[in-house]
Amino acid sequence: MNTTIYDVAREAGVSMATVSRVVNGNPNVKPATRKKVLDAIEGLGYRPNAVARGLASKKTTTVGVIIPDISSIFFAELARGIEDIATMYKYNIILCNSDQNKEKEIHLINTMLEKQVDGILFMGGEITEEHAETFKRSPVPIVLAATLDADKEMPSVNINYHQAAFDAVSDLINAGVKRVGMVTGPLEDPVNGYQKFSGYKKACEEKGQGFDENLVAVGDYTYHSGLEGAQKLVGLDDSPTAIFAATDEMALGVIHGLQDIGLKVPEDVQVIGFDNTRLAQMVRPTLTTVVQPMYDIGAVSMRLLTKYMNKEDVEDEVVALPHLMEYRDSTTF
Amino acid sequence: MNTTIYDVAREAGVSMATVSRVVNGNPNVKPATRKKVLDAIEGLGYRPNAVARGLASKKTTTVGVIIPDISSIFFAELARGIEDIATMYKYNIILCNSDQNKEKEIHLINTMLEKQVDGILFMGGEITEEHAETFKRSPVPIVLAATLDADKEMPSVNINYHQAAFDAVSDLINAGVKRVGMVTGPLEDPVNGYQKFSGYKKACEEKGQGFDENLVAVGDYTYHSGLEGAQKLVGLDDSPTAIFAATDEMALGVIHGLQDIGLKVPEDVQVIGFDNTRLAQMVRPTLTTVVQPMYDIGAVSMRLLTKYMNKEDVEDEVVALPHLMEYRDSTTF
DNA sequence: TTGAAAGCGCTAACAG
DNA sequence: CTGTTAGCGCTTTCAA
Numbered sequence: 001m002n003t004t005i006y007d008v009a010r011e012a013g014v015s016m017a018t019v020s021r022v023v024n025g026n027p028n029v030k031p032a033t034r035k036k037v038l039d040a041i042e043g044l045g046y047r048p049n050a051v052a053r054g055l056a057s058k059k060t061t062t063v064g065v066i067i068p069d070i071s072s073i074f075f076a077e078l079a080r081g082i083e084d085i086a087t088m089y090k091y092n093i094i095l096c097n098s099d100q101n102k103e104k105e106i107h108l109i110n111t112m113l114e115k116q117v118d119g120i121l122f123m124g125g126e127i128t129e130e131h132a133e134t135f136k137r138s139p140v141p142i143v144l145a146a147t148l149d150a151d152k153e154m155p156s157v158n159i160n161y162h163q164a165a166f167d168a169v170s171d172l173i174n175a176g177v178k179r180v181g182m183v184t185g186p187l188e189d190p191v192n193g194y195q196k197f198s199g200y201k202k203a204c205e206e207k208g209q210g211f212d213e214n215l216v217a218v219g220d221y222t223y224h225s226g227l228e229g230a231q232k233l234v235g236l237d238d239s240p241t242a243i244f245a246a247t248d249e250m251a252l253g254v255i256h257g258l259q260d261i262g263l264k265v266p267e268d269v270q271v272i273g274f275d276n277t278r279l280a281q282m283v284r285p286t287l288t289t290v291v292q293p294m295y296d297i298g299a300v301s302m303r304l305l306t307k308y309m310n311k312e313d314v315e316d317e318v319v320a321l322p323h324l325m326e327y328r329d330s331t332t333f
Numbered sequence: 334m335n336t337t338i339y340d341v342a343r344e345a346g347v348s349m350a351t352v353s354r355v356v357n358g359n360p361n362v363k364p365a366t367r368k369k370v371l372d373a374i375e376g377l378g379y380r381p382n383a384v385a386r387g388l389a390s391k392k393t394t395t396v397g398v399i400i401p402d403i404s405s406i407f408f409a410e411l412a413r414g415i416e417d418i419a420t421m422y423k424y425n426i427i428l429c430n431s432d433q434n435k436e437k438e439i440h441l442i443n444t445m446l447e448k449q450v451d452g453i454l455f456m457g458g459e460i461t462e463e464h465a466e467t468f469k470r471s472p473v474p475i476v477l478a479a480t481l482d483a484d485k486e487m488p489s490v491n492i493n494y495h496q497a498a499f500d501a502v503s504d505l506i507n508a509g510v511k512r513v514g515m516v517t518g519p520l521e522d523p524v525n526g527y528q529k530f531s532g533y534k535k536a537c538e539e540k541g542q543g544f545d546e547n548l549v550a551v552g553d554y555t556y557h558s559g560l561e562g563a564q565k566l567v568g569l570d571d572s573p574t575a576i577f578a579a580t581d582e583m584a585l586g587v588i589h590g591l592q593d594i595g596l597k598v599p600e601d602v603q604v605i606g607f608d609n610t611r612l613a614q615m616v617r618p619t620l621t622t623v624v625q626p627m628y629d630i631g632a633v634s635m636r637l638l639t640k641y642m643n644k645e646d647v648e649d650e651v652v653a654l655p656h657l658m659e660y661r662d663s664t665t666f
Numbered sequence: 667t668t669g670a671a672a673g674c675g676c677t678a679a680c681a682g
Numbered sequence: 683c684t685g686t687t688a689g690c691g692c693t694t695t696c697a698a
Contacts, residue, residue, distance in 0.1 A: 002472065004675055015685045020677065028683060050448045051387045052675030055690045060384060062427070062448070071413040071628075073406055080404040083430055092448065094395070095428040097416050115383045115395070115425065139335065223615050252615050259617060282556050282585050282612065284592060295404075337691055348669045353693060363667060385691030388674045 003044045012040035023048055054116060062092045063305060064112030064120040068100045072221075073277050074247070074294060075123065078146060081298025082121060089306045091118070100125040106134050113138065119305045123147050125189050127154070141308035145301035146294075148190040155308065155317045157301040161191055164290045164323040165199025165244070168272050171325065172242045173207040175333045177270065180204065181215040181240030183229035183250050192221065196246045196274065215240055219250050226253020227260075234263065242270040242331075248277045251287055255330060271330040285329035293321055336377045345373035356381055387449060395425045396638060397445030397453040401433045405554075406610050407580070407627060408456065411479060414631025415454060422639045424451070433458040439467050446471065452642045454634055456480050458522050460487070474641035478634035479627075481523040488641065488650045490634040494524055497623045497656040498532025498577070501605050504658065505575045506540040508666045510603065513537065514548040514573030516562035516583050525554065529579045529607065548573055552583050559586020560593075567596065575603040575664075581610045584620055588663060604663040618662030626654055 005023070009016040014033060021029050022037045029037075040046070054060040065082060067075050079095070086093050094112060098105045105124055112120055120142045124131075127149045135142050135154060144156035172180050182200045185192030197216070204211045217232050219225030226245055230253065233240055243258075245251035251273030255265050263269055265285055273280060273289035280287040300319060307314045327333065338356070342349040347366060354362050355370045362370075373379070387393040398415060400408050412428070419426050427445060431438045438457055445453055453475045457464075460482045468475050468487060477489035505513050515533045518525030530549070537544045550565050552558030559578055563586065566573055576591075578584035584606030588598050596602055598618055606613060606622035613620040633652060640647045660666065 002675095006675080016676080017678085017686080018684060021684085024677085030683060033683080047443065047447055049388075049675050051384055051393065052690090053677070054384045055382075055388050055692090056675075056677040058677095058690075069413070070403065070416065071409045073404075073409070076404045076406070076409040079428075080402070080430065083403065083428065087429070092427050092429065092444065094425050095412075095416065096420070096425065097413065110380065111425065114380055223611070249615075256615070256617055278556070279615065282582075282589070283616070284589055335691095339691075349692080350669060350671095350694085351667085354668090357693085361667060366667080382691050385674090386693075388676090389691075389693040391674075391693095 003046045008040045008046050012036045060116050062117050064094045064117040066096055066098050066108050067123045069097055077294040078298040081295035082302045085299045085302035109134055119309045121145055121305055143301050143305045146297050152318050157297050157319045159292055159321050159323040161195035162199040165196040166203045168290050169200050169203035169244050177242040179240040181233040181243045183217045183219045183226055183245045185221055185246045192246045221247055223249050223253040226250030227257035230254040230257030244272045246274055248273040248275045248279045252279055252283050266330050266332050276326050288328045288331040289326055291324050291326050336379045341373045341379050345369045393449050395450050397427045397450040399429055399431050399441050400456045402430055410627040411631040414628035415635045418632045418635035442467055452638045454478055476634050476638040479630050485651050490630050490652045492625055492654050492656040494528035495532040498529040499536045501623050502533050502536035502577050510575040512573040513575045514566040516550045516552045516559055516578045518554055518579045525579045554580055556582050556586040559583030560590035563587040563590030577605045579607050581606040581608045581612045585612055585616050599663050599665050609659050621661045621664040622659055624657050624659050
């Protein structure tokens with residue numbers, strides 16, 4: 001049997017309430033008493049049982065984190081930001097991979113709710129009606145990180161993907177590129193698909209080159225799909241002299257796809273990526289990319305969640321972090 | 334107030350014990366009764382409280398995972414293997430980053446024990462005496478993943494790092510390379526430092542080139558340190574014509590460090606990495622590397638932990654998974 | 667096949 | 683400043 005608060009009380013010659021008070025740092029304890037209790041705790045090697053505490057207090061100091069895939073370099077960085085801030089506020093994290101599978105996501109939320117988490121941080125792709133229903137029914141706060149909610153009625157932390165993509169493509173066109181191609185994520189994905197694509201499209205339309213759907217290759221976030229996308233695009237009659245990729249990993253694929261068939265980056269074709277993961281510096285030429293502050297998105301969303309959990313006032317429910325460009329050697333400007 | 338097992342019992346006209354039985358799939362319930370209960374659960378939207386269950390049953394179906402840094406591509410892959418198997422066995426994961434800091438590691442173990450996890454999966458660097466003490470005192474099983482325990486008295490899952498490094502360097506020497514250099518991790522690190530280094534050293538000594546400490550650069554796992562290491566090594570009078578790096582990330586740094594000063598890989602200098610992370614294919618030339626099955630190490634260690642938690646018999650407490658070489662374009666053989 | 671009742675270890679009024 | 687007393691929601695004997 002493990003030693004309990006009751007054992008400590010007996011050992012120290014006080015009531016369990018007093019032990020509870022010193023364990024929880026309640027100031028209403030005479031120093032001498034506190035010392036007796038502390039000594040007893042030390043002597044018995046007492047370790048409070050967080051489960052019992054959770055049952056009695058209805059707080060577990062644990063938050064659920066639903067993430068598409070922790071082995072993705074992008075989400076792993078986000079997770080690190082989340083965990084750091086959680087630790088700072090004394091929360092632990094229950095981490096689950098969803099593979100962006102709707103049934104799994106809903107199931108995971110329910111599992112976490114059973115475990116009585118104090119809040120949930122959700123990262124995913126599309127927020128369907130069913131997601132919205134589930135979120136609404138949740139007895140604890142839920143915050144979205146790097147995940148768009150069409151109705152903007154959920155608390156969330158993002159950057160403006162549409163604008164960021166628009167900016168990146170505009171840079172290219174302003175620098176004199178006549179035809180810019182794109183390797184996008186699946187268009188059903190609101191972030192890496194639709195938003196970034198629409199930013200690209202808008203820049204094409206407004207800046208003169210016009211939109212040509214042949215210049216768009218749809219990838220699946222992988223390096224390999226970037227590689228294939230590049231080869232498809234440069235195989236065109238009127239092939240692009242710059243390619244914008246929706247993620248850094250695909251951008252690396254694009255660069256190597258280009259190089260593998262003898263094209264030079266950036267001389268023949270310029271390349272811009274998105275995210276500024278560590279990959280961007282691990283390639284030659286180094287990658288010009290849109291900086292998405294992944295760690296910060298994780299950190300800020302966790303901070304936001306703590307505010308909800310503490311019932312603090314929050315002024316901005318929907319926060320958009322700034323993005324910017326990191327110019328490296330895969331572009332000529 | 335949330336609905337409890339008691340509400341369901343009243344609604345279904347049975348006792349809470351019966352509700353508990355159907356919730357837990359106990360077969361000793363008449364089908365008709367079961368149906369009544371299930372209907373009541375459905376109607377009330379009842380969701381069992383895992384915290385209360387944990388307190389009563391002394392099982393939380395949660396395991397603690399201590400990892401140096403989830404944003405590392407290597408550990409993220411490992412974590413994915415862990416989580417997948419945990420999910421398969423209906424466990425959830427509490428994930429914490431330790432940054433390989435001893436105090437943090439010990440502290441985290443205690444936090445997890447307070448939370449009454451059913452087991453702990455530990456990834457770290459050095460296992461000190463203090464670690465061993467803490468592990469020994471744990472009331473729940475602990476398994477090490479990709480982490481060496483000098484005394485081999487803890488259950489663990491690894492590959493044979495020494496042998497793997499020896500094999501890689503031997504390949505180079507057998508292929509005619511006269512001088513092989515190495516970029517190692519910190520030598521205090523038993524895995525990425527000492528074991529791999531000693532494998533390298535042994536191959537040098539046994540295969541003829543002899544060991545020359547000038548040929549060794551100590552990195553810190555980062556891409557950047559690989560880059561610097563390479564430049565240091567090729568600056569030598571009698572510079573190496575092949576470099577073995579203790580991790581893929583450092584190997585990418587080595588390749589680019591070489592290329593940045595005009596050397597060709599593999600014509601001028603061959604390069605071999607370690608781990609076979611996804612990075613190995615995201616570089617030109619693609620990287621020849623030692624395959625360490627990260628996902629599998631995670632999966633197998635979690636499986637091993639489930640056996641301990643279920644008090645099943647385990648035949649192999651210390652498991653060594655096989656390693657092999659993946660030959661790509663950064664070597665000439 | 668079902669119910670009654672005793673905890674699991676702790677928090678949180680409430681009293682004194 | 684300290685102790686008493688109810689629970690928190692569930693599992694688990696033990697009887698019936």
